[in-house]
Amino acid sequence: MIELLQLPFMQRALIACLFLGVLLAYLGIFVTLRKMAFFSDGVAHAALAGAAIGLLTRFSPLISALIFSMLLACLIYWLEKKSSLSSDAIIGILFTSGMALGIVLISLRKGYQPELLGYLFGNILAIRHQDLVLIVILAVLILAFIIRHKRKLTLLALDGEMAYMAGVNPDFYQLLLYVMLACALVLGIRVMGVILVSAILIVPVSTARLFSRSFKALTLWTAVIAESVMIGGLLLSYYLNLPSGAVIVLAGSTIFSLTFIAHSLRRSRLQKGKSPTQ
Numbered sequence: 001m002i003e004l005l006q007l008p009f010m011q012r013a014l015i016a017c018l019f020l021g022v023l024l025a026y027l028g029i030f031v032t033l034r035k036m037a038f039f040s041d042g043v044a045h046a047a048l049a050g051a052a053i054g055l056l057t058r059f060s061p062l063i064s065a066l067i068f069s070m071l072l073a074c075l076i077y078w079l080e081k082k083s084s085l086s087s088d089a090i091i092g093i094l095f096t097s098g099m100a101l102g103i104v105l106i107s108l109r110k111g112y113q114p115e116l117l118g119y120l121f122g123n124i125l126a127i128r129h130q131d132l133v134l135i136v137i138l139a140v141l142i143l144a145f146i147i148r149h150k151r152k153l154t155l156l157a158l159d160g161e162m163a164y165m166a167g168v169n170p171d172f173y174q175l176l177l178y179v180m181l182a183c184a185l186v187l188g189i190r191v192m193g194v195i196l197v198s199a200i201l202i203v204p205v206s207t208a209r210l211f212s213r214s215f216k217a218l219t220l221w222t223a224v225i226a227e228s229v230m231i232g233g234l235l236l237s238y239y240l241n242l243p244s245g246a247v248i249v250l251a252g253s254t255i256f257s258l259t260f261i262a263h264s265l266r267r268s269r270l271q272k273g274k275s276p277t278q
Contacts, residue, residue: 009126010125016191019139023139024201025227031201038092042095043069046069047194065189068098119194121195122245127191145176155168185197234247
């Protein structure tokens with residue numbers, strides 16, 4: 001284990017997991033409360049087009065994917081306000097269009113493309129130093145904003161009308177939440193890939209909701225579960241020589257399944273204990 005931690009690529013991978021785990025965990029709480037799972041999945045898949053643009057233009061794929069995804073998030077927000085279409089319809093159209101554009105752009109570049117496969121399926125062990133610096137800086141900035149405006153974001157997540165009555169500008173913070181979420185998803189793509197990244201937003205908070213009795217407890221346990229899943233999955237994938245993103249998601253799904261079974265059994269016992277004796 002000590003020799004493993006001395007490897008530069010593993011050090012970068014662990015640092016990325018530490019920051020992304022907390023970032024995606026906190027944003028995942030607002031995603032589940034606002035029922036934005038489809039938005040997350042759609043933006044993550046459409047980000048493939050941004051990465052493909054970067055590869056074709058020999059620009060940083062991570063930065064181009066960030067720019068593309070944040071612009072897409074703004075477009076989704078604008079269309080939700082101006083169009084009569086439902087949010088799901090708008091996201092579905094843009095998500096499939098972005099994915100299709102990414103596939104077309106990929107086909108224009110001939111030959112084997114290992115870096116592009118990393119964006120599709122994730123490869124945390126291939127994170128470069130400049131990628132790590134960008135992940136750390138943006139994660140710190142987004143987390144600082146969330147902590148600073150936690151009350152307003154929480155009110156918005158629970159009830160937009162209540163947030164407005166409390167003096168919160170729901171439109172402004174909704175747009176910021178979209179942009180921050182798009183940014184975090186792209187950062188997570190380097191670890192999980194576009195196909196699996198939204199899972200780390202949903203699984204930890206869904207697991208924590210099974211036993212958390214307060215919002216504070218939910219926040220704490222979501223972060224703990226996310227970090228445990230990401231770091232544990234990373235180490236397990238290295239020793240088993242398996243894709244890191246897939247192992248991380250399977251680790252999270254296993255924890256959720258075991259927690260759900262334990263929660264269901266406990267609730268069943270409590271209900272039996274309360275039932276009247278015959």
